[in-house]
Amino acid sequence: MxxxxxxxxxxxxxxxxxxxxxxxxxxxxxxxxxxxxxxxxxxxxxxxxxxxxxxxxxxxxxxxxxxxxxxxATRDQAFTALDLYAKYDRGVNVLVLDVDETLRSAGGTDNEIPRETLHLLTEFHEAGTPIVVCTGQTLENVKGFLIQGLGNEIVHSGNLSVVYEAGTGVFTPGHGADTKRLLYDDLDRDVRAIFDTVRSRVLSEAPERLRRGCHLQGNEFNVTLKPNFETGSDEARAVIDRALVYELDLLGTAVAAEVGERVEADDETASDWARAYYADQDPEIRGVLESEGETPDCDPEAVPDPIRDTFERIDVAYYEADAAEIGSLELNKVVGVESAFDVLGIDDPFAAVMGDSKSDLRVMEWVAEDGSGIAAAPEHASRDVLDHVIRTDELVFDRGKAGDVLRTIFALNRLANLG
Missing domain, CATH: 1.10.287 (Helix Hairpins)
Structure with missing residues (x-):
């Protein structure tokens, strides 16, 4: 005591x-x-x-x-840090940070990372703590605002890595042949073909309401429909709910076409398979299908094995009033972070993972499995993320206030150094 x-x-x-x-x-x-x-x-x-x-x-x-x-640190931050040290008996030796709606938030900081947060990250860097920026954005976008905010010297220091496009690649300047790892090189041809089909059709064949109400983000292995309305609004919720149903149907037909030699199905049956499989995997997806009156006619057990085997490699994610997304489960933030740790030489990580979405949740759960990290999230994060964060260490921060958790981590590391 x-x-x-x-x-x-x-x-x-x-x-x-x-x-x-x-x-x-x-x-x-x-x-x-x-x-x-x-x-x-x-x-x-x-x-x-x-x-x-x-x-x-x-x-x-x-x-x-x-x-x-x-x-x-405030009094509460310092005591939280001491509680964390009493629980884990070590400090944080790497930061894993989502950007949009985590480090920066359009709702409260004019879509810029606050100066306080940037300064704290600079202090962590100067203390020798590696930083892994983990985002769905393109590499060029991330490099641009990181250089602007943190400076070229930090970005190219060899102690900062960028996992971009939700795990498609990893960029770690200053590491020779490992500076840029293109993780999609290992993706199988059949999965590539499915994503090619989905991406080529997702806007061109969309109903007019979706074409007018959504725009496309991501890359060829991460197809994300975002609303052309304010995130969180009723209009955004309505269009994203419809977009989710549409993407499920499109994915079902694309998968059925790819494995067509083994399974024959018309478009309606293939769509039902996709709806049934992913509704069984995710209660939020099931809820959207129910509210849209689009529940599948088949049981998830009726999905043929070749179709199921392919679905098991592809993720469908729903972010209420924010996004409907199809991504490769073999190209995700966990795989990207693992690769970043490898390049940075972090053999025994104890990471602070900060994020707001289900893709960030996978990283949080990954570090939690063997006690190799803690998780923090903004108060507007997805329900599953908040459930995990509250169930573990309750590191929830206000919109635009990522600096509050960084100060807690700063205090934790100071206390850990005392032993």
Missing amino acids: ERYDQLYRLYDEFDAATLRALQNFVDLFPPVDSRVALEHWQEASDELDDRKAEVRDAFPEAGETFCELAAR
């Missing part, structure tokens, strides 16, 4: 709120050409040093750690 007693003393006896305000001001002070502003910054920096010295002197055996805790 000694560490808990020390934290109580730290936050009871010292003005940690002022310390944090001073630290934030010093850290995030914008570049200005003003003598008065620079003098104000210097005064704040001097006061910060004086207050830290008081904390440092009060804790002779761990003064540096405790003055940094007070300056970086």
Whole structure:
């Protein structure tokens, strides 16, 4: 209990709120050409040093750690960090971070990663913590905003990896032949053919309502329909529900055509097979089919083995009022993160995984299986993600506030260093 007693003393006896305000001001002070502003910054920096010295002197055996805790973490964040250390007995040695709706959120930060979050990531980098950015976006998009936000030096440091297009490839600058790994090279030809068919037809053959209400994202192995309405709105929910049914039917016919030599079926039967199989796999998909009046006429056990074997390699994901997605289960974020760890040389990971979607959930569950990480999610994450995060360590943060969890992880690592 000694560490808990020390934290109580730290936050009871010292003005940690002022310390944090001073630290934030010093850290995030914008570049200005003003003598008065620079003098104000210097005064704040001097006061910060004086207050830290008081904390440092009060804790002779761990003064540096405790003055940094007070300056970086709230009371709740510090105690959460100590609880995590008591539970896992180690600190985080790699960050695995989704971008959209996790690091940045269109709802609250003008679709930019907040400066506070970028600064905290810079501090983790300077402390030697590898960063794996794990996203469904294209590599060029990710490189662009990472270089803009973190700087070219960090992105090309050799300690940062990008898992892009939800696991299609891994980009880790500074690692020679392993700098870029194209994971889809190992994908079988028959699965490639199915995705080629789905992608070529998904918009051209869509009903007019879907063509007007959706746009296509992803790559040839990740076909995602997104709404042309505000995410979360009633209009977005309606069009994505219809898009899910349409994608299931399209996938069913594409799979039946690919394995046609072994199984004969008309389009209606093939669509029913897809609906039955994926409704059995995912209660949310089943709920959408029921609400749309499109429940399948067949039992999932009636799906022929060759069709089922192919479905087992393909994922269908539903994100309420946000997206309907078809992806390869052999090209996912878990596979990408595993490859990134391999390139970065992380043999014994204890990862902090932050994300909001079902593709992020797979990574969270993967690290949880053998106690090799913790998970955090924004409060607007998908229901399954929130269920997992609340059931494990309850690291849920407000929209646009990923920095709150990063501060908890900072505190955890500081406490772990004390032993």
